[in-house]
Amino acid sequence: xxxxxxxxxxxxxxxxxxxxxxxxxxxxxxxxxxxxxxxxxxxxxxxxxxxxxxxxxxxxxxxxxxxxxxxxxxxxxxxxxxxxxxxxxxxxxxxxxxxxxxxxxxxxxxxxxx
Amino acid sequence: xxxxxxxxxxxxxxxxxxxxxxxxxxxxxxxxxxxxxxxxxxxxxxxxxxxxxxxxxxxxxxxxxxxxxxxxxxxxxxxxxxxxxxxxxxxxxxxxxxxxxxxxxxxxxxxxx
Numbered sequence: 001x002x003x004x005x006x007x008x009x010x011x012x013x014x015x016x017x018x019x020x021x022x023x024x025x026x027x028x029x030x031x032x033x034x035x036x037x038x039x040x041x042x043x044x045x046x047x048x049x050x051x052x053x054x055x056x057x058x059x060x061x062x063x064x065x066x067x068x069x070x071x072x073x074x075x076x077x078x079x080x081x082x083x084x085x086x087x088x089x090x091x092x093x094x095x096x097x098x099x100x101x102x103x104x105x106x107x108x109x110x111x112x113x114x
Numbered sequence: 115x116x117x118x119x120x121x122x123x124x125x126x127x128x129x130x131x132x133x134x135x136x137x138x139x140x141x142x143x144x145x146x147x148x149x150x151x152x153x154x155x156x157x158x159x160x161x162x163x164x165x166x167x168x169x170x171x172x173x174x175x176x177x178x179x180x181x182x183x184x185x186x187x188x189x190x191x192x193x194x195x196x197x198x199x200x201x202x203x204x205x206x207x208x209x210x211x212x213x214x215x216x217x218x219x220x221x222x223x224x225x226x227x
Contacts, residue, residue, distance in 0.1 A: 048213045090157055102148060
């Protein structure tokens with residue numbers, strides 16, 4: 001069974017640009033969550049989508065947005081990039097439902113802002 | 115609000131020694147608890163989870179953790195460390211009805227020969 005796939009693995013952008021990251025969940029998983037990992041702030045929850053609807057949202061500015069398609073694939077968009085957006089962005093999928101369902105993570109997209 | 119605290123940003127052990135990584139949680143509702151491991155340039159891999167039932171949970175690679183409600187702890191142990199165990203370990207908590215994981219700050223495990 002294929003795991004969670006994130007593309008691209010590495011990305012370099014400049015301040016003010018926008019970026020779109022993609023995540024393909026494990027087959028049959030309907031929930032997709034996004035996390036940001038930085039040395040200073042650690043792992044922080046961005047948002048979660050379930051059946052194309054955003055169910056939960058973390059404490060991030062509106063520049064961070066996402067969506068989920070009918071096949072459960074998800075994209076995350078960051079507009080007007082700032083230096084502080086440099087991070088590893090991790091996507092995780094699960095069956096959804098209760099919080100006891102374990103989340104399975106992809107290898108992440110490392111975003112560097114110049 | 116839920117949170118987890120991992121004591122010790124770095125833990126060093128010798129190969130063959132006991133591994134003990136500490137995690138304490140705070141939750142107003144019965145928590146779901148998880149341990150993940152992260153190797154360099156990779157994502158997070160699930161080691162084990164506690165949801166309900168047996169408080170001693172066995173995971174992959176010989177790791178186990180015990181849920182102790184009275185101590186609000188969920189420490190991760192392994193009887194004998196292996197060089198391949200060197201990585202960063204994260205404890206996480208989620209609540210009922212939510213897919214949001216709240217992570218601890220992580221503990222880097224160093225294993226010396």
